[in-house]
Amino acid sequence: MKKVKIIIAWMLVSVILQCAGLFFLDKFYFKDNTDVEMEQVSIEKVEEKPEVHVSIPEDAKDVKVSYDGRYVTYKDGYDMNMYDTTTGESKTFDDVEDRQILKLTWLADRDKLLTLERDGYQIALYNYDPEKGTNEKMVDICQYSSQYKTFDIKVSTITGVTYVRVDNMVYRVDINQSQAVSVPIVVRNLGSLALMPTKDRLVYMAKNGQIVHVTQPKERIAIPAGGDPKILGVDSEGVAYIGEGNGVTVSKIIKKDLDDPNIKSSTIKLTEPVKSNEIFIGENGEIFVNYESKHLVKELKSGQETKYEGKFISIYNKGVATLVDNKYYKTKFGK
Template identity: 30%
Template sequence: MKKFKKVGVWILISIFLQAGVLFYLDRFYFVTESNVDIKKVEEPAKQVIANKDIEINIPEAAKNINISSDGKYVAYFSDETLYVVNTITGDKKQVEFDSDKKFSYYMWLPDVNNILIAEKKSTSKQSTITFSNYDAEKNKKKDIANDNSGKPTLINLSDKQSDVDDLEMSRLTGVIYIKISNKNIKNGRSSFYEMNRMAQISSLKVNSNSVGNINTFPHQARLAYEDLTYHKVYTTGINKAITIKGVTNTCLVGTDDEDKLYIGAVENNKIKKVYYGLVKDSMDTWRSIELKNVVDKKDIFVSSNGDIYVNDNLKGTITNIMSNKEITYKGKLIQMYENGAISLSDGKLYKISFNSKE
């Protein structure tokens, strides 16, 4: 019995000692780091919400104007330079390139304020595309020089005039799709490549000589694309076009977070109806929505949650056709993105929120 009492006493002493050590570490040893983190996170967040009226000027000659997924940064290309502007503070950064490389194309990566940049390097013998990543928060650019096996991460172009025409990323698989426009190939047939998380690049076959818009699926390493010659929509992994009963011409509208594909029924180069559903499901299970007015495919946008937004340039409005909510904007619409849109008026950038209560 005495032995059990002694063991119990030593156990209690051990518990108190451990609790004391943990208390000391929590209250004294880690105290500086914890305090600094709390101050740095909370204070800027309040400033970001309050500072809404900062003026962002965009040059008239600016090209490739695109906003990050959260709307915090906007990037554009002007005077052979890629600029990145913080839309909250107005702070503008210039992305530097090596002297032997030129800007080709870029895309904002989903869910992070990073840019994937395609850069073109030309010599007397060969032109190549290489890639880099720019972190807008840290203002740091890093080359993606090699894959995980040490092989150079690059694409050899067929000629010096060829260039990157589009970049799309499957958000959860991390696969990036690269569309290259070829100038010396008959009918201007595009080449396609995919780059995985390990920076390995491989060629990708498509069932079209003339590809228009492309989109990815968040949960699948699969590309959706439209054939401009026969006005059909395809996805990789399926040899046949996606056909809708009673619809002759179709175009690609978008995808959502549930991997649903959105296809437009086209008449006289305008979309009159949108069909949507899972590629693996029978077309009988797909749903459709009739548009009040026919629209150009550049004026329709699908959000990640499946809302469909339609732009009316003449009225200066964007309408969520699922809820009939209408939002007005100033000037010329530049881009619709996940949480809103951006427009330009007299060289000034305006941000429009899709979640506005007004």
């Protein structure tokens, strides 16, 4: 019995010592670690830089805007002028005095520009970076001739492939190639052309043709369109958008799945005819239509309308670019 009392006494002593130890740790040892002062930190909202309303000459040709609307370009003869609308600064090319700019195209997802230029006896493709102010030659395309009148550049930043049109000829440029490769075209009079954004496939039609031709592999897809249909664009799902009209304006848009031609095409009728260069196809199948008479851009997929002032230039990733009294303005979608 005495031994039991001794054991119980030592157990009580042990419990008392443990409690005393925990009390000490809580009140003194851990005090600096547990008493934390909370301070409210104010995070400022990042605002977009307001654009400078740069002046564009009334007789400026081929006015275009970059992906996010930051840069605006226009041609003066064979020369190109560019402005950074966040600063109002004029941007210039490096060593471009002896070359003629035949065609320029902004990339669809970044502020970079491809230019097709006459470089001596050659036509060459250049890559211009306005942020760095560099203009690097990518590759020679073909020999220059004063007989050439039609030039175009189609590029996919996803596949890294660019197609260049010179009159009735088309050349393919791969980022891994050191020279342009001629692409066989199976029509005599080349009309409109486009690229599949996610596949290395060129899409084109003959003038006044009703057949869509696709490369790699070669395919011929009939389109139920009259007049002089034009390819307006191809979205990331491989759906082509064909404008049907009278050769001057488009009154209907035909949607055709190029990946599965057996799927029946569908038709969208516009509320009024517009020029083909006033219709813009987005990567996700958006259809932006500029109704110039109403000063209105409508996205047909969502029904969203954007009113604007002045003269329409183009759309950018967040809205509409215009000229108001020859000054550059941007209006966000839905305003």
